[in-house]
Structures are given as C-alpha cells and as structure tokens.
Amino acid sequence: MAKSKVKSNQMDKAWYALALARISLGFIFIWAFFDKLFGLGFATCRDAKTEVVSTFCDKAWVNGGSPTTGFLKFAAKGPFKDFYNGLAGNTLIDWLFMVGILLIGIALIAGIATKLAAVTGSLLLLMMWTAALWPDNNPVLDDHIVYIFVLGVIGYSGAANQKLSISSWWSKQSLAKKFPILR
Secondary structure, X not given: OHHHHHHHHHHHHHHHHHHHHHHHHHHHHHHHHHHHHHOOOXXXXXXXXXXXXXXXXXXXXXXXXXXXXXXXXXXXXXXXXXXXXXXXXXXXXXXXHHHHHHHHHHHHHHOOOHHHHHHHHHHHHHHXXXXXXOOOOOOOOOXXXXXXXXXXXXXXXXXXXXXXOOHHHHHOOHHHHHOHHHO
C-alpha cells in the first residue's frame, strides 16, 4: 500500500513538472508574439551592434514592420535558404506566423487544445529549424528540435494537461464539445 502511494505521489509531481514545461513553452510563444508586435527589444528593435533597445521601433508589427522579414531574409541559411528568403515580408506569412504563435502560446498556457498546439507548434518549430540549417552548436540538434520533443510529450499526455490548466472548464464549453480537437 505504501509503495503505490509513493509512486502516485511521484507521478503527481511529474505531472506538475510537465505542466510547468507546457506553460513555459507557452510563454516562449507568447513572448515572441508580443516582442514582434510591439518591438520590446529582445529579438525585435534591438540594435545588433550597439545592443541599444528602441521599443516600438519601425520593425514592430504595430508600426508596419514585418515580423518574419528579419529571420527569413537574414537568418535563413542552408539548403532551404532561397525558399525562406522568398517568404520574407509576405503579408499572409506574417499573419499566419503571428496568429499561430499567439494561439499556440495561449493553448499551451491554458492547457486547452494541447494536441492541436503540439502539432502546429511542432510544425512551426520544424520549419524554423529547416530555415536555419545547419545548427551552429551541434550537427543536428538545437532548441527547436528539443522543443518539438517536449511538445510531443505534452500533446500525448492528457494528465499533464489537467494540472495547472483550465481544461476541465474548457471541455464543458459548447465550442470544445462541438470540435473535440479544441479540447
């Protein structure tokens, strides 16, 4: 009896750890959205040479900047460089990227539609990885691939999505009932 209680306690802690990983990844996506939207000076609106931050600069999406141009035009390398360079600054790509990272981030933080967020997040991360082939510090792996693995675990571990989430409430809502993929 005591042994199964210990295992249960350990699993409960593991589910909380996985929930914190889910929420943390969600914040990575949400932060990227707000940084590109307003130019908060982390990836957007920071001078590469001087490190001076100019929030709400011309690169911010709210000021007409393209959230995809910098990465796709200047960071893309490897065998798919020309393909990704061609997507840089495309308004549809900008909208898909921004709406995608916002919704993925919200879903992961809230613990709703986690399978959908895991699949779409993994696809986006895989595209980002292929845009910058080959990684600088490892012949194959970088943070994009590690995040894909973590999203895979999150997407297929329903119990972790119950911890620190609104999934119980969300699953009772008419939209989630009508479209099970949103649970």
